[in-house]
Amino acid sequence: MLFFDCTTAPNPRRVRMIIAEKRLEIETRELSIANGEQLSPDFLAINPRGTLPVLVTEAGQALSETVAIASYLEDLHPEPSLMGQGAEEKAAVLNWNAVIEQQGGQAIFDAFRNSHPAMKGRAIPGPADYAQIPDLAERSRQRVNAFFELLEARLQQSPFIATNRFTLADISCFVMVEFARVIKMRIPQGNPATLAWYEHICERPSASV
Amino acid sequence: MLFFDCTTAPNPRRVRMIIAEKRLEIETRELSIANGEQLSPDFLAINPRGTLPVLVTEAGQALSETVAIASYLEDLHPEPSLMGQGAEEKAAVLNWNAVIEQQGGQAIFDAFRNSHPAMKGRAIPGPADYAQIPDLAERSRQRVNAFFELLEARLQQSPFIATNRFTLADISCFVMVEFARVIKMRIPQGNPATLAWYEHICERPSASV
The missing domain is CATH 1.20.1050.10 (Glutathione S-transferase Yfyf (Class Pi); Chain A, domain 2)
Incomplete structure (x- = not known):
C-alpha cells in the first residue's frame, strides 16, 4: 500500500486522520501541490485526474476519493469503526x-x-x-x-x-x-x-x- | 420504508434504477419539483435540505444521498450486488x-x-x-x-x-x-x-x- 499525501491540502488531511484513528502505518509519499507535483507525468499515470490524496491498494488500484479510501481501510482494519456498523x-x-x-x-x-x-x-x-x-x-x-x-x-x-x-x-x-x-x-x-x-x-x- | 421520488429529476432516477435492478417493491410517493412540493413544510420536516430523492428507512431515518440509499438497500438485499464485494x-x-x-x-x-x-x-x-x-x-x-x-x-x-x-x-x-x-x-x-x-x-x- 502507498499513500500519496499533501500536508497543505484538506482532502489528504482527511485520509491522514483516518489512518491516525485506525493507528495504521502506511508508506507515504509527500507531493507538493504548490509546486504542481500532482500534475507530473509520473503522477498522472497513477491518477489521471491529478488530485490528491491517492491510496494505492494492495491490488494496485489507485483510489482518489476519500470515501473509497475510508471504505477500503475499514474493510482491512474494521476497528475502530469509522464507517458505521x-x-x-x-x-x-x-x-x-x-x-x-x-x-x-x-x-x-x-x-x-x-x-x-x-x-x-x-x-x-x-x-x-x-x-x-x-x-x-x-x-x-x-x-x-x-x-x-x-x-x-x-x-x-x-x-x-x-x-x-x-x-x-x-x-x-x-x-x-x-x-x-x-x-x-x-x-x-x-x-x-x-x-x-x-x-x-x-x-x-x-x-x- | 418510504421512497420520495420525482420522475422528472435525475437523482431520484438513480434510486429507481437501484430498486429495479434489485427487483424491490417499495412504497413510493411522487413529489413535483416543478410545483415546488419538495419545499413544502411537510417535506422539509423530513429532509430540511429540500432535495429528492429521500428514502425513509425502516428505523425512520431520512436518507437524501443516493450512495447512502444504495448502501442501505444493498445491506438489506445483497443480491444482485451493486456496491461491490x-x-x-x-x-x-x-x-x-x-x-x-x-x-x-x-x-x-x-x-x-x-x-x-x-x-x-x-x-x-x-x-x-x-x-x-x-x-x-x-x-x-x-x-x-x-x-x-x-x-x-x-x-x-x-x-x-x-x-x-x-x-x-x-x-x-x-x-x-x-x-x-x-x-x-x-x-x-x-x-x-x-x-x-x-x-x-x-x-x-x-x-x-
Missing part, C-alpha cells in the same frame, strides 16, 4: 459524509479556488486550467453561511455528525471547517453546539495530523 | 461513483441550473434561492466535454465504469449522461467505447424506469 449506521455515515462534502466542502472549495490569488486560472483541480469566477466565490460564501446553520441544527440534535459516535462524517466536517480559514470564515460564535463539537474533536490526537 | 471492489465502486458525481454530475447540474430559464434564481437545490451565474454554466460545459473524454478513456480499459460488471457507478453515469440532454450535450460520436457501453446499459430493463 449495520445497515442503518453505515447509511447514516455515507449520507452525512456526502451532505458535508456537498453543502460544506464544495462551497468552501469554490469560494477559495475562485477568489484566492494563488488559484488564478486553477479554479478546478486537475490537469486542465479553468478561470476563476468571482461571482461564484461570493455565492459560495453565502452557501458556507447556510452550511454553518445546517451544522448547528444537526449538532443541536446529535453529539456527532452522523450518529452518536465519531465517524468519517466528523473527520470530513472537521477538516472542512478548519480549511474554511483560508476564506476567513469560522464557526459563528452564536452556534454553541458546533463550537462544543469542534472543541471536542480538537482534543483527539488525530486532529493534529 | 470485497474490499477492492467495494472501494472501486465508491471511488468511481464519486468521480462520476463530481466530474460529470456536478458539471452537468451546474451547466443546467446556471443557464436554464426555469432555474432562474434556483441555481442551487434547496430552500434558499441563489442567482444563476452564466459564466459558471459556460465553464461547466467545458468540464462536461472533459468528462466525456475521461469516460472514454476509462471505458476503453473496462467494460463497465468501476469494475468488470454493472454497479452503482454505471447507474450514476448512465443517468447523468442521459440528463446531459437538458444542456444539449451528448456522448461524442468519436467516443466508441462510451457509445457501446451506453447501448449496452440501454438494453437493461432498469434503463427505462
Whole structure:
C-alpha cells in the first residue's frame, strides 16, 4: 500500500486522520501541490485526474476519493469503526459524509479556488486550467453561511455528525471547517453546539495530523 | 420504508434504477419539483435540505444521498450486488461513483441550473434561492466535454465504469449522461467505447424506469 499525501491540502488531511484513528502505518509519499507535483507525468499515470490524496491498494488500484479510501481501510482494519456498523449506521455515515462534502466542502472549495490569488486560472483541480469566477466565490460564501446553520441544527440534535459516535462524517466536517480559514470564515460564535463539537474533536490526537 | 421520488429529476432516477435492478417493491410517493412540493413544510420536516430523492428507512431515518440509499438497500438485499464485494471492489465502486458525481454530475447540474430559464434564481437545490451565474454554466460545459473524454478513456480499459460488471457507478453515469440532454450535450460520436457501453446499459430493463 502507498499513500500519496499533501500536508497543505484538506482532502489528504482527511485520509491522514483516518489512518491516525485506525493507528495504521502506511508508506507515504509527500507531493507538493504548490509546486504542481500532482500534475507530473509520473503522477498522472497513477491518477489521471491529478488530485490528491491517492491510496494505492494492495491490488494496485489507485483510489482518489476519500470515501473509497475510508471504505477500503475499514474493510482491512474494521476497528475502530469509522464507517458505521449495520445497515442503518453505515447509511447514516455515507449520507452525512456526502451532505458535508456537498453543502460544506464544495462551497468552501469554490469560494477559495475562485477568489484566492494563488488559484488564478486553477479554479478546478486537475490537469486542465479553468478561470476563476468571482461571482461564484461570493455565492459560495453565502452557501458556507447556510452550511454553518445546517451544522448547528444537526449538532443541536446529535453529539456527532452522523450518529452518536465519531465517524468519517466528523473527520470530513472537521477538516472542512478548519480549511474554511483560508476564506476567513469560522464557526459563528452564536452556534454553541458546533463550537462544543469542534472543541471536542480538537482534543483527539488525530486532529493534529 | 418510504421512497420520495420525482420522475422528472435525475437523482431520484438513480434510486429507481437501484430498486429495479434489485427487483424491490417499495412504497413510493411522487413529489413535483416543478410545483415546488419538495419545499413544502411537510417535506422539509423530513429532509430540511429540500432535495429528492429521500428514502425513509425502516428505523425512520431520512436518507437524501443516493450512495447512502444504495448502501442501505444493498445491506438489506445483497443480491444482485451493486456496491461491490470485497474490499477492492467495494472501494472501486465508491471511488468511481464519486468521480462520476463530481466530474460529470456536478458539471452537468451546474451547466443546467446556471443557464436554464426555469432555474432562474434556483441555481442551487434547496430552500434558499441563489442567482444563476452564466459564466459558471459556460465553464461547466467545458468540464462536461472533459468528462466525456475521461469516460472514454476509462471505458476503453473496462467494460463497465468501476469494475468488470454493472454497479452503482454505471447507474450514476448512465443517468447523468442521459440528463446531459437538458444542456444539449451528448456522448461524442468519436467516443466508441462510451457509445457501446451506453447501448449496452440501454438494453437493461432498469434503463427505462
